[in-house]
Amino acid sequence: MSTPQERRQLHLNVNITSIGRHPSAWRFLDDPAAFVDVEFFRTIARIAERGTFDAVFLSDGVALHREPPTEPYQSLEPTVLLTALAAVTEHVGLIGTASTTFNDPFNLARRFASLDHVSRGRVALNVVTTYSPRAAANFSSSEQPDHRARYARAEEFVDVVFGLWDTWEDGAIVGDRAGDVLTDGARIHTLDHKGHHFSVRGPGLVPRSPQGRPVLVQAGSSEAGKALGARVGDLIFTAQTTHAAAQEFYADMRARAAAFGRDPDHLVILPGLYPIVGSTEAEARRRKDELDALFSFDRELPRLADQLGVQPEDLRLDHELPYDKLAKVTDIRGSRGFFEATVKLSRERRYTVRELLLSNGGAHRQIVGAPEQIADSIEHWFRTRAADGFNLNFDVFPTGLELFTDHVVPELRRRGLFRHEYTGTTLRDHLGLPRPRSRFESPAEVAR
Numbered sequence: 001m002s003t004p005q006e007r008r009q010l011h012l013n014v015n016i017t018s019i020g021r022h023p024s025a026w027r028f029l030d031d032p033a034a035f036v037d038v039e040f041f042r043t044i045a046r047i048a049e050r051g052t053f054d055a056v057f058l059s060d061g062v063a064l065h066r067e068p069p070t071e072p073y074q075s076l077e078p079t080v081l082l083t084a085l086a087a088v089t090e091h092v093g094l095i096g097t098a099s100t101t102f103n104d105p106f107n108l109a110r111r112f113a114s115l116d117h118v119s120r121g122r123v124a125l126n127v128v129t130t131y132s133p134r135a136a137a138n139f140s141s142s143e144q145p146d147h148r149a150r151y152a153r154a155e156e157f158v159d160v161v162f163g164l165w166d167t168w169e170d171g172a173i174v175g176d177r178a179g180d181v182l183t184d185g186a187r188i189h190t191l192d193h194k195g196h197h198f199s200v201r202g203p204g205l206v207p208r209s210p211q212g213r214p215v216l217v218q219a220g221s222s223e224a225g226k227a228l229g230a231r232v233g234d235l236i237f238t239a240q241t242t243h244a245a246a247q248e249f250y251a252d253m254r255a256r257a258a259a260f261g262r263d264p265d266h267l268v269i270l271p272g273l274y275p276i277v278g279s280t281e282a283e284a285r286r287r288k289d290e291l292d293a294l295f296s297f298d299r300e301l302p303r304l305a306d307q308l309g310v311q312p313e314d315l316r317l318d319h320e321l322p323y324d325k326l327a328k329v330t331d332i333r334g335s336r337g338f339f340e341a342t343v344k345l346s347r348e349r350r351y352t353v354r355e356l357l358l359s360n361g362g363a364h365r366q367i368v369g370a371p372e373q374i375a376d377s378i379e380h381w382f383r384t385r386a387a388d389g390f391n392l393n394f395d396v397f398p399t400g401l402e403l404f405t406d407h408v409v410p411e412l413r414r415r416g417l418f419r420h421e422y423t424g425t426t427l428r429d430h431l432g433l434p435r436p437r438s439r440f441e442s443p444a445e446v447a448r
Contacts, residue, residue, distance in 0.1 A: 010382050010417040011268055011389030011431060012409075013057045013095065014048045016041065018074055020396040021274055021360060024294035028396050036075050038084050043398050045085040048092050051405035052419050054430040055093025055124065057217075057237070057391055058082065062102055063134035065303070079111045086119035093122045093427035095217055101130040101150055102139045105160035106200055112214045113165055113206035121210030121426035124235065125161070126217035129154050129225075151224035156195045158216065158232050163191045165213035166438040167203035189440045211428045212435040221249075221337030230256030233267065234433055237391050239337040240271035241345035241365045246386035268431050272364030273378070273390035277403040281369045288368050291395055292358055300357050307338060317354040321346050338363055364393055371407040378408075379417060 018035045019025045026032045034040040048056050058078040078096035086094055094115070098108055108125070116123040129150035136144045145153070172187035191202030218229035219237040229236045230253055240246035254264035278284030297317060305312040309329040314322050326343060342363070346356055360366045367374050381387045394400030412418040428435055 008382070008388070009419065009432065010378070010412060011054045011270060012051075012418065013055045013093075013270060013389075013391045014044065014053055014401060015057045015059065015272065015391045015393045016044055016397065017059060017393060020400065021364075021393040022291045022395040023296065023300055024291055025396040027294055028291070028399075038076075038081070040397070041076075041081060041085060042088050044401060045089050045092060047398055047401050047405055049089045051401075051409045052422055053092055054389070055095050055122075055427060056085065057095040057126070058097060059126075060097040060099070060128075061132075061135070062099060062130060063132050063138055079115055082115060082123070083118055086115070086122065089122075091122070091422040091425070091430075093124060093215075093430055094119055095124040095126055095215075095427075097126040097128055099130040099135075100127050100154040100157040101145065102135060103157075105157050105198055106164065106202075106204075109161040109164040110205055112161075113204065113209050116209035116211055116214045117206065121428070123209075123211070124215035124217050124427055126219060126237065127154060127158060128219060147222065147224065151220070151222075151228065153197045155228055156197045158228070160191070160193050160195075160198050160200050162213065162216075162232070163193060163439070164200070164202055164204035165209070166440055167191055168207045169438045169441050170208055170212075173207055187440075208438060211426050212437065215427050215431065215433065219337070221335070221340065225336070226253065226256060229253065230262075230267070231260045234428075235268045235270060235431065238269065238271050239335065239341040239364060240386070241341045242348050243381065243384070243386055245341070245344050246271055246381065247384065250385050250387065266433055268388045268433070270389050270391045271381075271387050272393060274360050274364045274366040274393040274395075275374045275404055275408065276366065276368045276395055276400070277374060277407060278368075278370060279407070281373060284368045284370065287395070295358065297354070297357065301353070304353070304357060307335070308342065309339070315353045317357075318352050320350065320352055321356070323347070360393075364391075371411045374404075374408050375411040375415065378412065379415060382417065 019029060031037065045056050058074065058081060060074050060078050078098070082094040082096050112123055112125045131144060131150065133144050167189045169187040172184055174181045174184050188203050191200055193200045215234045216232055217235045217237055218225065218233035220226065220228060221238055236253055238249060240249055250269050253267060253269055257264045257267045276284050276288050278287055301315055302312045305315050308326060310322065310325055314325055321343065342356070345351070351359065367377050378390065382389065392404065394404065409418060413420055422430065424430060
């Protein structure tokens with residue numbers, strides 16, 4: 001009989017960050033406008049499906065990062081792009097990001113439930129809160145809510161979305177031609193939510209989706225973010241750059257989920273990982289060196305300073321981070337998880353600012369090496385409960401993904417860690433997650 005450890009299956013997503021994770025990725029493509037070409041993204045999705053990845057993951061932002069603008073982070077709206085990807089794939093999951101700060105629950109619930117039907121059950125919603133004065137200015141707002149207010153809204157937002165997804169029970173579509181009954185009105189419910197941020201009557205407009213409801217992804221690493229993820233998240237995306245910190249986060253999130261009365265095995269935890277693959281380590285390093293030769297420190301250093309909450313002049317390329325100043329930062333303008341992961345990695349590796357920037361700025365752990373080396377690291381983190389898998393970043397699309405798919409995935413399969421083929425049809429199947437029932441279903445209906 002296999003043990004629970006042996007039954008665990010590694011989970012891998014492709015994190016599509018525009019043209020690639022490396023800041024100079026666009027300079028390696030024939031078409032620098034590929035980030036608005038649907039065929040570019042369809043190619044990525046097809047490769048991911050060939051590699052039996054769980055899902056492709058689209059992050060999002062609702063404002064350009066810098067002024068004057070340099071390059072977009074993500075341009076195409078995620079649900080529109082994922083609809084196009086659903087049409088050319090059959091199995092790979094489709095994860096889209098949306099802000100609870102600058103959206104309305106009813107419209108967002110409808111969009112993602114619709115996409116779950118269009119894809120036949122392969123969709124996830126990644127909810128984020130947004131801290132950006134530039135984003136606020138795009139939504140007729142002169143004030144940016146603070147961290148506590150953003151997460152209070154997010155908590156209620158998710159509850160409303162879940163409620164709307166549940167308002168149609170399974171079996172609400174009757175289709176009785178002889179009796180002239182299309183739907184059973186008794187199985188379609190108003191939500192009648194009245195809260196601090198939202199008042200939503202419902203019902204939702206979309207019948208219950210193939211997965212019951214789309215998978216819910218959460219990526220916050222603050223206390224409020226971890227509480228939200230542990231309470232309602234199916235999949236947790238996190239920035240973890242050191243093994244010890246990743247193990248601590250993994251155990252903490254599972255304990256938090258159990259405290260909410262959930263089965264911890266139904267919480268899938270995926271740190272980000274940035275592999276650069278070569279047939280040998282030397283070849284992988286040559287690939288990285290070729291990219292790094294085009295790295296713009298003048299552009300990337302101010303960006304790092306902004307994310308860390310310090311001034312650019314506080315960061316000196318050939319010195320370590322100013323830990324004394326970082327200890328005094330209270331207003332983190334970017335991600336709390338990014339801040340903590342960057343500081344931990346820099347301390348452990350004794351990185352200079354230059355080395356940190358060339359290691360993906362500390363955002364996600366970078367590995368440069370041969371397929372066996374990368375598989376070794378992935379297996380170590382997986383077997384030691386530092387991760388259930390990874391949200392994978394690649395230097396340049398699609399070549400970085402192709403190298404991983406053609407050389408690392410077979411090695412992971414050889415070790416018995418990763419699937420050889422899809423065995424289910426929905427994203428919940430891929431992730432090993434149960435199909436939730438509607439909160440409105442009676443115990444008698446569930447028993448039947």
